[in-house]
Amino acid sequence: MRHTLSVLVENKPGVLTRVSALFARRAFNIKSLTVGETEHPDISRMTIIVDADTAPIEQVKRQLGKLINVLKIVELNPDEAVERRMLLMKVRADETCRTSVLQIVDLFRAHVVDVHPEAVVIESIGSLPKLEALLRALEPYGVTELVQSGAVAIGRGDHSITDQLKEN
Structure with missing residues (x-):
């Protein structure tokens, strides 16, 4: 089962290493991991996606909560969160097929960010299914x-997990 964890941590060196090591010790393969500062420069947010059964992920969440620099852990429900990824791909697009490639790019609301006589670089931001569909549509041209x-990922609505941090 897929789990998306939003983890607030102190923005200090070594925190990422400690968090990822905890997952490695539990033999979880992290499917996706992103880290960046929040609206508070001293706090970073990690978005961690793992495939795991419910019982083991609960244990990992408890162990994460015991790490010194971890401030808050929230498991995001897919129905109550917005999740996005960014994809850059280089696609063969010479003069014989460039128009077709550009039509697909437009259809998926993606953007061409670099043009070469034989190829284009395309940027797309969206959900995983959208990005996979774009990739399938462009594969015949040569990715x-x-x-x-x-x-x-971020929860929907007006609540913020950093606001919840102040409440604790």
Whole structure:
């Protein structure tokens, strides 16, 4: 089962190492991991996606909560969160197929960010299913290079987990 954890941590050196080591010790493969500062420069948010059974993930959450620099852990329900990833891909697009490639890019509301006589670099931001569909649509033209970010996720509505931090 897929779990998305939003973890607030102190923005200090070594925190990422300690958090990822905890998952490694439990033999969990992290599917996606992103880290960045929040609206508070001294706090970072980690978005961690793992596949795990419910009981083991609860144990990991408890162990995460015991780490010194971890401030708050929230498991995001997919129905109550917005999740996005970014994808950059280089696609063959010479003069014979460039128009077709650009039509697909437009259809998926993606953007061409670099043009070369034989290829284009495309940027797309969206949910994993949208990015996978774009990739499938462009594969026949020849995807020569691909890089993607991990997921970032945030809960829907007006509540903030950093506000919840102040309440504790």
